[in-house]
Amino acid sequence: MIERTLFREEHNIFRESVRRFVEREIVPFHAQWEKDGVVPRELWLKAGAEGLLCCTVPEEYGGLGLDYLFDVVVFEELWRAGASGPGFLIHTDLVASYILSFGTEEQKRTWLPRMVSGEAIGSLGMTEPHAGSDLKAIRTRATRDGDDYVISGQKVFISNGQLCDILVLATKTDSQAGAKGITLFLVEGDREGFRRGKNLEKLGMHAQDTSELFFDNVRVPATNLLGQEGRGFAHMMTKLAQERLAQAIRSALVTETIIGWTVDYTSERKAFGKTIADFQNTQFKLAELETEATVARVFTDKCIDLFMQGKLDPVEAAMAKMFTANLHCKAADECLQLFGGWGYMWEYPIARAYADARIIKIAGGSIEIMKTIIARRLFAHKHPIRTPAAAE
Structure with missing residues (x-):
């Protein structure tokens, strides 16, 4: 996988801290939370104490005032572990963002410090x-x-x-x-x-x-x-690119993770006297997915960079969401197939990843809506390269 140049040393140090938190406080308990249908409120308080919630909220409202990449690190480490239960993304990336962007001073001072600490959960x-x-x-x-x-x-x-x-x-x-x-x-x-x-x-x-x-x-x-x-719809439209970028970040990371699981599994699992990875079909499938995952990673990280500069437009975000969501679901399906019957067992992460994947084509605007957004600009502003040359 290509080097991700967006992240600096402080982000990498933070990532290690988040990864340890996820492994210690989430992974051992997530299976039970799946049975319960909810994570305990205590997890939110622990996450707040570790500085994992609303990283970009300014210090004057109780936050750390960090850049968006710190939030990205938290989301990615949850998804890397298959921890789909904690709803930190909605809380951090949307609710806190709405309050910070459109709230009054009183609203910000009332809610943001409590959201940073995990005392108040946003929806x-x-x-x-x-x-x-x-x-x-x-x-x-x-x-x-x-x-x-x-x-x-x-x-x-x-x-x-x-x-x-x-x-x-x-x-x-x-x-x-x-x-x-x-x-x-x-x-x-x-x-x-x-x-x-x-x-x-x-x-x-x-x-x-x-x-x-x-x-x-x-x-x-x-x-x-x-x-x-009367400005609610306009307010919501300003956040759509950010919401769809978050979905793309999730899909790009989960796709990479699924491929990694499958490489490891097929390298060990044997059939007909050799490993599953020895078969050309396995190699070709994973080679295709790895190539597409690399394209998704480059484009998604470019969109993160544009977002941080205030330059990510809704069409680019729609493209990122559509491409990565389709790839996410494709990777979950094709990789589960390479796990065989074991891939259908809930104890294997690939089974849970397969079930979790399907919502990505719906949440944050359906794939069909993404296509409509992209097509609208495509036909409204024809690219010069696509214009037929005038007859000689």
């Missing part, structure tokens, strides 16, 4: 039974009533839903205004009328709590409005 309430990728179709309503807003509606597929203490919630404040009628609110987990539904049983990611959430005339003060009323 993002966007998806509804009738609105997945089409966020403009949400029905959860927030109606102004004096100094308060009254919220009613339902959300579904909400990561950290069972544990969350603070929720960034997308609502409609004007049902006739389309995208301009969407407003974001911060909703505390103990508000009267807020109810958590069942912890949903999923194909994969069994240790991560994923819930239905219900809002029955939940009253919040107007000071809980996040950003500007």
Whole structure:
């Protein structure tokens, strides 16, 4: 694998620290958490104490004020270990980012220090039974009533839903205004009328709590409005590139990890008097996957670099997410095949990786939405190379 020049010595030292934490505090217990359907709150407090949560939050709000690569290291080390349970990405990369970008000074000082410490767990309430990728179709309503807003509606597929203490919630404040009628609110987990539904049983990611959430005339003060009323959709659009980049980072890392497992397994497992790795089919399959993984790594790291410079646009992020997500699922499928029957056993990491992989084509915007975004720019701005030369 090519050298990753983005990371400096301080990132590498931090990575070793994160890896030790994951091996000590997560790996031995993750199988039980998969049965429980949730990780314990104590893990969040331990992660906060180790400086693993919200690394980029400025020191004035209780954080370390580090660069984005420190968050990337945390996410990668979780995925390298197959630890899909801790919902640190939603908490750190999205909820804290929304509050930091659009929150008032009071909101930042109230929530960010508690999120950094792990005392308060964040969640993002966007998806509804009738609105997945089409966020403009949400029905959860927030109606102004004096100094308060009254919220009613339902959300579904909400990561950290069972544990969350603070929720960034997308609502409609004007049902006739389309995208301009969407407003974001911060909703505390103990508000009267807020109810958590069942912890949903999923194909994969069994240790991560994923819930239905219900809002029955939940009253919040107007000071809980996040950003500007009617600007919620615009606020969300500014975070889509970051969300899709995070998905690409996950897929690129997991693909590399799966290939590594498979090289090790096929080098030891024997059939017909030789190892599985001795067969040309195995060599060719893994050679193709390794090449594609290298391309994915170069492109993903380039997108990380662009993001850190404030130059990553939504189309590039969509390309990264689409390419790496497809490769992630392909690698999980083809590598499981090389494990044979053992690959289908839950005790083998490849089986869990296979189950966990499928959501990547849906979460953060479906693959079909990514294609639509890419095609829209492709046909709106034709590249000169693709324009046929004029006839002589």
